[in-house]
Amino acid sequence: MSRQFQVTFDAHDPRALSTFWRDALGYVHPGPPGVDVPEGTDPLAAWDEFLSKAGVPENERNTRSAIEDPDGDGPRVFFQQVPESKAGKNRVHLDVRAAPGLDGDERMAALEAECGRLVALGATRVQRHDPAPPMSMGFIVMTDPEGNEFCLD
Numbered sequence: 001m002s003r004q005f006q007v008t009f010d011a012h013d014p015r016a017l018s019t020f021w022r023d024a025l026g027y028v029h030p031g032p033p034g035v036d037v038p039e040g041t042d043p044l045a046a047w048d049e050f051l052s053k054a055g056v057p058e059n060e061r062n063t064r065s066a067i068e069d070p071d072g073d074g075p076r077v078f079f080q081q082v083p084e085s086k087a088g089k090n091r092v093h094l095d096v097r098a099a100p101g102l103d104g105d106e107r108m109a110a111l112e113a114e115c116g117r118l119v120a121l122g123a124t125r126v127q128r129h130d131p132a133p134p135m136s137m138g139f140i141v142m143t144d145p146e147g148n149e150f151c152l153d
Contacts, residue, residue, distance in 0.1 A: 004075070005075055006066075006075050006076040006077065006078050007075050007076075007077045007078070007094070008077075008078045008079075008080060009021075009077070009078070009079045009080070009146075009148065010080060010081075010084075010086075011079045011080065011081060011082065011146055012081065012082070012085070012146060013062065013081075013146070014062055014063065014064050014065040014080060014081050015044065015062050015065050015079075016145065017065075017079050017144065017145060017146055018065035018066065018067050019044075020121055020122050020123070020144055020145050021067055021077055021079075021144065022067045024096065024118055024121060024144075025067070025069075025074070025077075025096070026070075027067040027068055027069055027070065027074070027077065028043070028067065028068060028070045029043040029044055029047075029065070029066070029067055029068075030043060030066060030068050031043045031046050031047075032046055032047050032050035032051075035050055047061075062081065063080070063081040064078070064079060064080050064081065065078075065079045066078045086146065086147045089149060090148055093148070093149045093150050093151065094150040094151075095139075095150070095151045095153040096114075096150060096151065096152050096153065097153055098110060098111055098114035098152045098153065099111050099114075099152075099153075103131075103137065104131065107131070107137060107138060108128075108130065108131070108138050111128075111138065111139065111140050111152045111153075112128075112140070114152050115140050115142065115152055118142060118152075119142075122144070122145040123142045123143065123144055123145065124142060124143045125140065125141075125142055126140075126142055126143060126149070127140070127141045128140050128141075137153075139151045139152060139153045140152040
């Protein structure tokens, strides 16, 4: 029997990092438990109100955040605040599938376009790896705003 899982990021600023990944992946911030968040309303504002009413001190309201696939297919992504900075290369990273079914120049053009979009959101481009058949179709290594490596694949 398979298991569901979530991906967890350590972060200095969970809200900002979750917002980057929300926009990168097309995910959404879920609303607080038991709170109906109407269409067009900011779920993060609903969280601020929910946490305030619950008596959570303002300095503790950015200790965690989460995003979810609006279609329910992908894993939940959780962000937890930690005091330490990233110390080395990630041993696990995300591959963001930005060019499914594409090959060659068409694939790399799609990856480059997505790279530009993510740089505008705060990512950093690290290195392009051109196709090297049969082992690699080509990919771009990037980092998110807190330095976590990921690939556009």
